[in-house]
Amino acid sequence: MKYLLKNGRVWSKGKGVKHDLYIEGDRIVARFGESEADRVIDAQGLDIFPGFVDLHCHLREPGFSAKETVKTGTKAAAKGGFTTVLAMPNTKPVLDSVWEMENFLRYLEDQAIIRVLPVAPLTKGRLGREIADLASLSTLGIRFASDDGNDLQSASLMKNVLAYASDHNYTVLSHAEESSLAKGYFHAGCLTRDYGIPGIPSSSESVAVSRNMLLAKEVGAKIHFCHLSARESVHLIKLGKELGINLTAEVTPHHLFYADSDVRPFDTTYKVNPPLREIEDRNSLREALKSGLIDVVATDHAPHTQKEKEQSISEAPFGISSIEIAASIVHTIYLDPKIIYARFCEGPYRILGEENDLLENQKADVTVFDSQRKVVVNRENWVSLGKNNPYFGQNLQGKVLLTIKGGQIVYEHS
Numbered sequence: 030m031k032y033l034l035k036n037g038r039v040w041s042k043g044k045g046v047k048h049d050l051y052i053e054g055d056r057i058v059a060r061f062g063e064s065e066a067d068r069v070i071d072a073q074g075l076d077i078f079p080g081f082v083d084l085h086c087h088l089r090e091p092g093f094s095a096k097e098t099v100k101t102g103t104k105a106a107a108k109g110g111f112t113t114v115l116a117m118p119n120t121k122p123v124l125d126s127v128w129e130m131e132n133f134l135r136y137l138e139d140q141a142i143i144r145v146l147p148v149a150p151l152t153k154g155r156l157g158r159e160i161a162d163l164a165s166l167s168t169l170g171i172r173f174a175s176d177d178g179n180d181l182q183s184a185s186l187m188k189n190v191l192a193y194a195s196d197h198n199y200t201v202l203s204h205a206e207e208s209s210l211a212k213g214y215f216h217a218g219c220l221t222r223d224y225g226i227p228g229i230p231s232s233s234e235s236v237a238v239s240r241n242m243l244l245a246k247e248v249g250a251k252i253h254f255c256h257l258s259a260r261e262s263v264h265l266i267k268l269g270k271e272l273g274i275n276l277t278a279e280v281t282p283h284h285l286f287y288a289d290s291d292v293r294p295f296d297t298t299y300k301v302n303p304p305l306r307e308i309e310d311r312n313s314l315r316e317a318l319k320s321g322l323i324d325v326v327a328t329d330h331a332p333h334t335q336k337e338k339e340q341s342i343s344e345a346p347f348g349i350s351s352i353e354i355a356a357s358i359v360h361t362i363y364l365d366p367k368i369i370y371a372r373f374c375e376g377p378y379r380i381l382g383e384e385n386d387l388l389e390n391q392k393a394d395v396t397v398f399d400s401q402r403k404v405v406v407n408r409e410n411w412v413s414l415g416k417n418n419p420y421f422g423q424n425l426q427g428k429v430l431l432t433i434k435g436g437q438i439v440y441e442h443s
């Protein structure tokens with residue numbers, strides 16, 4: 030197929046420039062005659078970005094297909110403008126052997142409508158005891174490893190894992206959490222005090238950020254911090270970068286958008302780990318994302334069934350499902366397409382070690398975004414199986430209109 034995207038603002042090499050974009054087969058090409066196009070798309074007034082990358086999502090397969098499947102999860106991701114996602118390994122079984130991972134890669138080829146890069150577990154079965162066989166898994170092209178959902182509670186094991194992962198060219202995705210401090214359901218603050226709900230203090234995260242980054246420094250490993258939530262962690266990331274530690278960091282749309290003052294007590298849709306913290310934390314995260322201290326937005330898309338989320342605040346699982354509106358949430362905060370480009374495209378592609386600058390000959394992974402369009406988040410057209418989303422009814426600005434993966438339209442707003 031030949032697509033001509035006319036008159037859009039094409040984002041490449043750090044800036045958006047108005048010009049036409051030509052796609053032929055799975056590549057971006059220099060040009061062709063307008064009459065040769067199978068379809069001409071009017072992109073006047075729209076931003077054309079390299080396909081978004083989400084470094085952190087949960088597709089729930091194998092094992093939890095009532096929450097999400099590869100098919101529904103990648104469909105929701107495509108609606109959110111993502112053409113590549115990293116899928117976390119908290120599955121059942123945990124794919125920690127080559128034959129299981131090979132099977133899953135075949136399954137992805139069949140089911141995924143965008144590119145899914147599976148993340149290897151750090152430890153066998155994600156049990157936090159024995160290091161997983163990262164050397165063998167790396168032969169399948171796996172380059173990221175994490176025990177997301179848990180941190181390794183033993184510092185010496187963490188150090189060994191970081192050294193071993195680094196020897197095999199992995200980046201470790203760190204879910205930084207000192208579990209002995211994290212015995213609660215919401216952020217330890219006004220809300221938990223007023224309602225007598227057990228709280229999770231900021232130190233449960235910042236203590237672990239500090240430990241993990243110092244261990245990474247000692248063994249020379251590459252570490253990426255997942256879903257930062259606390260202002261102390263932001264200070265530590267700044268310090269780590271100043272010390273020359275090879276680290277990057279992400280923040281989720283919900284930690285940028287909400288604070289604990291927005292949480293309705295006992296409403297489990299707001300129950301997420303790490304928790305939504307104070308306005309000062311949220312503001313510190315917003316500032317750090319803007320300045321680039323935090324490198325990327327990642328969704329931590331964590332779909333659950335309604336039945337699971339309808340349980341009591343102590344029983345219901347942690348997580349928010351919002352991959353399909355991630356860019357709209359972030360754009361509503363900043364109202365600046367440059368932030369979308371920098372933190373959904375430029376930053377994550379750099380961490381992947383890849384380039385996508387919408388230049389001739391590159392793979393046609395493209396996201397078309399209307400930064401002016403106002404939307405109301407609507408349950409009726411929600412794609413993910415996980416309806417655990419506190420944004421329903423929320424007014425947002427900015428909307429992905431079209432997602433092209435390898436020259437094929439995988440989402441189009443109707």
Ligand SMILES: [Zn+2]
Nearest residue numbers: 177178204255
């Ligand atoms: Zn996590």
